[in-house]
Amino acid sequence: MKEFITIDLERCTGCRNCELACSTVHTESFNPKRSRIQILKEEVRNLVVPMVCLQCETPLCQEACPTGAIVENEHGILYVKQETCIGCMNCVTACVYGGIAIDPKTKKAIKCDLCNGDPACVKACDYSAISVAATKPEGLHQRRMAVSSAFDTLGMNIEEGQE
Amino acid sequence: MTFPYKGYAGYYLDVDLTKGVVHKKEMEKEWARLYLGGTGVSSRILWDRTTVKTDPLSPDNVLIVGTGPLTGVMFSPSGRMMFAGRGPLTGVWAESHVGGFMGPEIKYAGFDFIIFNGRSPKPVYLFLRDGKAELLDASHLWGQETNITTMMIREDHKDPSIETAVIGPAGENQVLFGGIIVDFYRAAGRAGLGTVLGSKNVKGIAASGSLGLEAYDMEKYLEANAREMERLDDPIWKDSLASLRKYGTTDLVAVINEIGRLPTKNHWTGFYEDADDIGPEIIAEKYRIAQEACYGCEVGCKYIIRVKGGKYPTEPIGGPEYETIMAFGSNCLNNDIESIFHLGKRCDLLGLDTISTGKTIGFAMELYEKGILTKKDTDGLELTWGNSEVQAELVEKIAKREGFGKILANGVRKAAEQIGGDAWKYAIHVKGLEASGQDPRAHQSIGLTYATNVRGADHLRSISCIEELGYPKIAADRFGVEKAQAILEIMSPKHKGEVVWDVENLYALVDSAVICKYSTMWPPVFYFDTFVNVIPALTGMVEWGDEKYVRTAAERISHLRRAFNHRIGITRKDETLPPRLLSEPMPTGPAKGGLPDLDIMLDEYYDFRGCDRETGYPKEMKLKELKLDFVIDELKPKGMIR
Numbered sequence: 036m037k038e039f040i041t042i043d044l045e046r047c048t049g050c051r052n053c054e055l056a057c058s059t060v061h062t063e064s065f066n067p068k069r070s071r072i073q074i075l076k077e078e079v080r081n082l083v084v085p086m087v088c089l090q091c092e093t094p095l096c097q098e099a100c101p102t103g104a105i106v107e108n109e110h111g112i113l114y115v116k117q118e119t120c121i122g123c124m125n126c127v128t129a130c131v132y133g134g135i136a137i138d139p140k141t142k143k144a145i146k147c148d149l150c151n152g153d154p155a156c157v158k159a160c161d162y163s164a165i166s167v168a169a170t171k172p173e174g175l176h177q178r179r180m181a182v183s184s185a186f187d188t189l190g191m192n193i194e195e196g197q198e
Numbered sequence: 199m200t201f202p203y204k205g206y207a208g209y210y211l212d213v214d215l216t217k218g219v220v221h222k223k224e225m226e227k228e229w230a231r232l233y234l235g236g237t238g239v240s241s242r243i244l245w246d247r248t249t250v251k252t253d254p255l256s257p258d259n260v261l262i263v264g265t266g267p268l269t270g271v272m273f274s275p276s277g278r279m280m281f282a283g284r285g286p287l288t289g290v291w292a293e294s295h296v297g298g299f300m301g302p303e304i305k306y307a308g309f310d311f312i313i314f315n316g317r318s319p320k321p322v323y324l325f326l327r328d329g330k331a332e333l334l335d336a337s338h339l340w341g342q343e344t345n346i347t348t349m350m351i352r353e354d355h356k357d358p359s360i361e362t363a364v365i366g367p368a369g370e371n372q373v374l375f376g377g378i379i380v381d382f383y384r385a386a387g388r389a390g391l392g393t394v395l396g397s398k399n400v401k402g403i404a405a406s407g408s409l410g411l412e413a414y415d416m417e418k419y420l421e422a423n424a425r426e427m428e429r430l431d432d433p434i435w436k437d438s439l440a441s442l443r444k445y446g447t448t449d450l451v452a453v454i455n456e457i458g459r460l461p462t463k464n465h466w467t468g469f470y471e472d473a474d475d476i477g478p479e480i481i482a483e484k485y486r487i488a489q490e491a492c493y494g495c496e497v498g499c500k501y502i503i504r505v506k507g508g509k510y511p512t513e514p515i516g517g518p519e520y521e522t523i524m525a526f527g528s529n530c531l532n533n534d535i536e537s538i539f540h541l542g543k544r545c546d547l548l549g550l551d552t553i554s555t556g557k558t559i560g561f562a563m564e565l566y567e568k569g570i571l572t573k574k575d576t577d578g579l580e581l582t583w584g585n586s587e588v589q590a591e592l593v594e595k596i597a598k599r600e601g602f603g604k605i606l607a608n609g610v611r612k613a614a615e616q617i618g619g620d621a622w623k624y625a626i627h628v629k630g631l632e633a634s635g636q637d638p639r640a641h642q643s644i645g646l647t648y649a650t651n652v653r654g655a656d657h658l659r660s661i662s663c664i665e666e667l668g669y670p671k672i673a674a675d676r677f678g679v680e681k682a683q684a685i686l687e688i689m690s691p692k693h694k695g696e697v698v699w700d701v702e703n704l705y706a707l708v709d710s711a712v713i714c715k716y717s718t719m720w721p722p723v724f725y726f727d728t729f730v731n732v733i734p735a736l737t738g739m740v741e742w743g744d745e746k747y748v749r750t751a752a753e754r755i756s757h758l759r760r761a762f763n764h765r766i767g768i769t770r771k772d773e774t775l776p777p778r779l780l781s782e783p784m785p786t787g788p789a790k791g792g793l794p795d796l797d798i799m800l801d802e803y804y805d806f807r808g809c810d811r812e813t814g815y816p817k818e819m820k821l822k823e824l825k826l827d828f829v830i831d832e833l834k835p836k837g838m839i840r
Contacts, residue, residue: 048498050491051299055272058410059420065271066306066410068359075358078382079345081488081502081514139408161274161496162489 046164056159088134099129216316235266238710240282257317266712270302275714277493288630292389297492298381307407364402366549375554383516387551414738458789459640469787472533510540518542524635525556537586557632628655645794660702695802703752810840
C-alpha cells in the first residue's frame with residue numbers, strides 16, 4: 036500500500052519545525068531551504084500552505100525527467116537519484132503541486148521520500164498536524180479535509196466528490 | 199576560515215552607513231567563547247564601541263542586530279533575535295528581543311551579527327542573501343507603515359520568502375520609544391532601538407538564506423536537544439504550557455489580576471474590576487482564529503485574531519500580548535477589548551512600543567484628572583479614563599510627533615520635565631523606561647528586578663516566576679530546601695536578592711543563546727544545565743560543558759552590562775523605584791497594603807553580585823575572576839571600582 040503525507044491546517048501553527056527536521060535528516064544541517072517539505076505563508080491573510088510531494092499515482096515529475104532519475108526505492112516510493120539527476124528542472128515545471136524542488140546547494144531535484152517509512156517531519160511536529168495516510172479513499176479524504184481551511188480563507192468552495 | 203565553532207553562521211557585518219560600505223568579517227572566537235552570542239556579545243561590542251559621550255541618536259551610537267548559537271537550530275523556543283545599543287529613551291543600556299522567523303533567516307543568510315555604525319546620507323535598508331550583504335535604497339519605503347514596508351521589500355525582490363525587521367513612521371520621526379517590527383506583528387518594542395535605526399536612516403533589514411547551519415556533532419546535539427525537549431513534557435508544567443497554547447500571554451490578564459499585580463489606572467492600583475472584559479476567555483471565544491508559533495517552537499504562544507464589524511474591524515492580525523492589553527486596557531481603565539486590538543495593531547504598523555505608548559497615555563490621563571494638564575494642553579482632547587477614541591488619536595499623534603503627541607513622544611520622564619510641577623510624581627519609570635505590566639507592591643522580587651534591570655523598569659532581565667507560579671520543587675532544587683519556603687512567599691523580601699541575582703544570570707544566557715523566556719521564565723523549565731547539555735555538542739566549545747564555566751559566563755555578561763551603565767553614571771541611587779511603587783501602599787485588591795522592601799533586597803543582591811552596597815559599583819576581585827580586566831582598567835581611574 037502506498038502512503039503519503041497529509042497536513043492538517045487546523046493544527047499547523049506554521050512553526051516550520053518540519054522543515055528543520057527534514058533538512059537535518061537529508062542534509063545533516065539546519066537548512067529549511069533544502070527541506071523536502073516547505074511551509075509557505077501569507078501573513079496578511081493568515082494563510083499557511085504546506086508544500087510536499089503528494090506521491091501521485093501518475094507522477095508527472097517522473098514522466099518529465101529526461102534522465103530517468105526519479106525512481107522507486109525499495110518501499111515503492113519515488114525518490115530522486117542524485118547521481119542521475121542533471122538539475123534540468125523539467126520535473127519542477129511538470130509538477131503542478133510544487134512537490135519537487137531544486138536543492139539550492141546541489142542544484143539537483145529533491146522530493147519527499149517519506150524517510151523510508153518513518154518521516155522526520157511527522158516526529159518533529161509538536162502540534163500533531165502531520166501524519167502519514169494510505170492511498171485509499173479514507174486517506175485521500177483526510178488529505179482533502181486537512182487543507183479545507185485554506186480554501187475557506189481563499190473563498191473557494193470544494194464540492195464533495197469521489198476521491 | 200578560522201572561526202572554529204559550529205551552530206554559528208561564522209560571520210558578522212560591520213556596516214559603515216556614513217560611507218555606505220558593508221564589511222564582512224569573520225566572527226571573533228573570543229566573542230563566542232566568553233559571551234556566547236546575543237546579549238553577551240553585544241555587551242562587549244557596545245563597551246568597545248561607545249563612550250560616556252555617545253549621544254544615542256547621533257551617528258556615534260552603534261545599533262547591533264544579534265542572534266545566538268541556538269537561533270534556528272531546532273532548539274524549541276529559539277526563533278529569536280535581538281537588538282542592542284545605547285537607548286534614546288533612557289540614555290543607558292538598551293536591548294530588545296523578538297521572536298518570529300527573522301533571526302534564523304539572518305543566520306541562514308550567513309551572518310550572526312550586524313553592527314550599524316554612522317549615519318546614512320539617505321534612507322537605506324540592508325539586504326542579506328547567502329553570504330552577501332548590500333545597502334539598498336529605501337526612499338520608496340520611508341514613511342510607510344511596517345506591513346506595507348515588508349510587502350514592498352518582498353515585491354522588490356520578487357521573493358515572498360524574505361523575512362524582515364523594519365521600523366515604522368515612529369522610528370523615523372524620532373519618537374523615543376520607536377520599536378522594530380519583525381514578520382508583521384512581532385515587536386522588538388522596548389527602549390527605542392527602532393528610533394536608533396531611524397536616526398541612522400536605516401528602514402530595516404531583509405534576509406533570505408539557503409546556507410544552513412551545521413552542528414559540531416549533529417547526532418549528539420539532536421539527542422541532547424531531544425532530552426531538553428522532554429523536560430517540557432514534565433507534568434508539573436502542564437497547566438502553564440496548556441494556558442500559553444490556548445490563550446497565549448492573554449491568560450496573564452486573569453492570572454495577574456487575581457494576585458493584585460495588574461497595573462491599573464497608571465499604576466495607582468494592581469486590581470482591575472473589569473479585567474474579565476479584556477481577559478483571556480472573551481478573546482479566545484470571540485476573536486481568536488488560529489494558533490501561531492515562532493520558528494520551531496513547541497510552546498506556540500502566538501495567536502491570530504479577526505474582528506468582524508464594530509468600530510474597529512480587522513482582517514487577521516497577530517493578537518495583542520498581555521503587556522499591550524495591560525498598557526492600553528487596565529492601565530488606562532479601558533475595558534473595550536476591540537479598541538485594544540486596534541491600538542495594538544496601530545502601534546505595530548506605526549512601529550511603536552505598546553508598553554511605553556500605553557503607559558505614557560495613562561500618565562497623561564492621570565495628569566488630566568489631577569488638573570495638571572487641561573484641554574488647552576492636549577489639543578482639545580479630553581483625556582478622561584477609558585476614553586479609547588482619545589487613546590487612538592494620541593497613538594497617531596505620538597507617531598507623527600504632532601501637537602500634544604510631541605511631548606508624549608518623549609516618554610514619561612522627559613514629558614514630566616517638560617510639563618513641570620508635580621507631573622514627575624505620576625511618571626512611572628526606572629532610568630526613564632516606562633514600567634511594564636507588573637507591580638512590586640504585589641510581588642516583592644519584581645521591585646528588585648525593576649530597580650536593577652540594566653534597561654530600566656521592566657521584568658525581562660530578571661523576573662522570578664517561581665514564587666508567582668508556586669513551584670516548591672524548583673525553589674528547593676535551585677536554592678536549597680531550607681530557603682524554599684521563604685522564597686515561595688511572594689510578599690517576603692527574604693532571599694529575593696539571591697533569587698533575582700540567579701535569574702538575572704540565567705536570563706543573561708537565555709538572551710545570549712538566543713532563546714525565549716517562555717520555558718525559561720514562565721514556566722521555569724530550562725536552567726543552567728540546559729546550556730551545559732546542548733552548547734558543546736552544537737558548537738564544539740568544550741568548556742561550555744562545565745556548569746561552573748557556564749555560570750561564570752552568565753555573571754560576566756551581567757557585570758559587563760552593569761559596567762556599561764556605571765560608565766555612564768548609574769549608581770545605587772538610580773537603581774530604585776518610582777515614588778508611587780516605593781512608598782504608596784497598594785490601595786485596593788488582593789495585594790492591598792503591599793509595599794516592596796527594596797533596600798533589604800538590594801543589599802543582598804549587591805552581595806551576591808559582587809558589588810559594593812553603597813554605590814552598586816563592582817568589586818575588583820569579582821571583575822578579575824570574570825576576566826573583565828579591561829573594565830577595571832577603564833573604571834578604576836574613575837573611582838567606579840571597589
